[in-house]
Amino acid sequence: MEGAVRHKMSSATTAGIRSRGTRPSMNIGSYYEPAGENRYKPTAHAGGAWDPAEQHFSPLGGLVVHAIDRFVAGRPGEKLVLSRISYDILGRLALDECEIRVETLRPGRTIELVEAVVLIGDRAAVRARAWLLSSGDTRAVAGGDEGGEDGGGRLTPPEELASWSLTDVWPGGYIASVDVRPVAPPRPGRTTAWIGTGLDLVAGEASSPLASFVALIDTANGIAVRQSPTEWMFPNVDLTVHLHRQPEGRWTGLDTTVSFGPTGQGVTSTVLHDVAGPVGHAEQMLTVRPL
Template structure:
């Protein structure tokens, strides 16, 4: 069977089939968390009855267990509905199984030119000024690593310490459907831990079981940039904190809580 040039194929309104492009670098049977994060973000925005005068300001993901590559079901529910804000929950589960990933999104009502805009920090060097940076070695041909283009302006995947990386999807999120700027940011945001790794992966594990993304501006364009820094306490808890950018400038932040331990 031919593999779609996309992370997912839509089966019907709430069911999807994950392709090999979702595969993460550590387990051949599990997805990188970026694609399912984007899929849940899209589900929040596309749910039946969603208000068009609101957009996601914060979305927090709980990664309950590894997301398998295969048939998946997405469900959404409104936890709070107000005049100016709402909270929507989305769940991702294998077909007929328990949820493996949850998302809770805060959506805030917006209006054009409602208040004076306040410009944040200056832009980073654009992706056109730096060349492609290779992904670290992965033992399979297709996966998240082959579906994303990466360009570092600081650091590299194999260099320890802070990193700043422009990322662009080379395949669609859902086959045959338009890829949106929000998809591109959410696909990239879970990579902060890898972009700014501070420990040798051959000696330590440092995995995240959550992801929070705050957006003060709606993203634009094909590129998303993750400007990440990681801190680790000797007790084994870490934090990967990142500023998020598009080519127009900063758009928000992301954070990942890390479990850090020596490899057995």
């Protein structure tokens, strides 16, 4: 998480926004390749922003959901839905093969708690816990998160927006792989944007819409930087995602605010969207210090 960053943030972060309707060439490939039972090898597309020789946590977070999906897929009974997942990043995420071990901590027919541990070089690098809840028809009482530009919670569709070259701010294979489309000009500490990718999460394996959606959430800490990442470090040490419905589609919407405190801590807070509107929230705790 603490590698040197090569690219200096420009004074106008919108300088890299392309004209509306144009798209960067879509990549062909994946973030990970299968490497055996519950084992995965990251490709160069998973390279980190603080250090391209490390994994960016965003696709790794999606890979953990993918592993949980596979863990629960073959079991009989009513399928529960992932409604909260909380990750703790325990150390350096080397761009090396990893193993993901999943187990049930609290079984149940309507509520279940599972834990996933990512091991890199036989060391626990990430520990995640996910609550799975039963589903039912609650449309009669559904409501909340009705913000957004149209009063119904929906953001401007990504197809109507221009792409922003986030590589003007960050290095790394992951950042180069995503299509970022701001809803409004990005500002220090405040950005709303769509994130998409043309890459598969795992080569040769179908991923759920949720795993693909989560694989883009950790980008939030990089789209609304308060200070140049060549002068300040502010990596996140965790990520917690709460969902009130399951996301759909290929785009992840991030309505993000970044706050720095006076004693070296910060928080990145995000309202999560798909094209139909808000789906939940994400929080990231930051450690803030000068380079």
